[in-house]
Amino acid sequence: MTTNDGITITGLSKSFGRNEVLHNIDLELPAGRVYGLLGANGAGKTTLMSLICNHIFPSSGRILIDGQSPAENAAVLERTCFIHEDQRWHDDFTLDMLMRVAPSFFSEWSAVTAEHLAAKFRLPRRTRLKKLSRGQRSALAITISLASRAPYTFLDEPYLGLDPSARSIFYTELMNEITEAPRTVIMSTHLIDEASSLMEDVVLMRDGRIEMHADVDTIASEAYTVRGLADDVTQVVAGLEMLSSQSMGRIESALVRGDLNGDTHALAEELHVSIEPAGLQELVAAFGILDAGDSIPGTSGSATAQPALKGVQS
């Protein structure tokens, strides 16, 4: 018998040859939430998801899904759906064929969802899958993943090659799907701000370790961006924990954490300094977790980051 108690990972390590890429990970992921799995290229996100779904095997440690090991356990594995970024399909398969066989792999399969998403993404039904474009392959993976209605659905950078309007379809349809049929979704993404409204929890990975696991609302309610003339910003943020700062000429933008009381707000107003809730991407960048290529959109200039958010770690 299974219970809905989620995924429990204890002391999980994974080596490829002599190279250990995941190091002694402990992680609790309660069921029924949407997790954003974030981290720079090579941090170990795909490896972690592949291990949970038993596509590869741990070097040491234990994974439990609803209290049971997924290792060679069909009953558990049929509750998971993980389509790899470079998923290979049978050479002669078409979408129509895939949609006919999918219900035998996924007991909760929704033909209605599959039809709806295939139409939304305008996926060709009779083209051999190996001929699909990069964006169409992503749309196919999203279609199968969401239609699977698997209680544990894994999405590994699901938007690769998708144009902005297809990404918008994905975000809307994911929201609709989890409202209609709640499930646990674990999604790796580098488009943090774009996808942040979907995420309930973030799991930050760095170099094969879990750097932080926290509730998005908690993180966001504690951090602010303070912007204005450098001297004025310095006055406003005095006494607050500075996570990072960026200067563009005389303008400074400081990412701070702490309790902003009425006096702080009054001083900011007097000095024409703006205070806004920090974006998730900005916060993740403050950890130094993002690659240069993932830097915060719309900002430039010198930046110093202090990984001071450690206090939010679970």
Ligand SMILES: Nc1ncnc2c1ncn2[C@@H]1O[C@H](COP(=O)(O)OP(=O)(O)OP(=O)(O)O)[C@@H](O)[C@H]1O
């Ligand atoms: N099959 C493999 N053989 C050897 N090394 C591997 C293999 N798969 C992954 N790795 C290594 O494990 C580390 C983690 O890779 P992984 O793909 O999990 O990272 P990621 O966080 O998903 O990265 P990205 O954001 O680029 O997709 C990398 O150093 C990678 O080179």
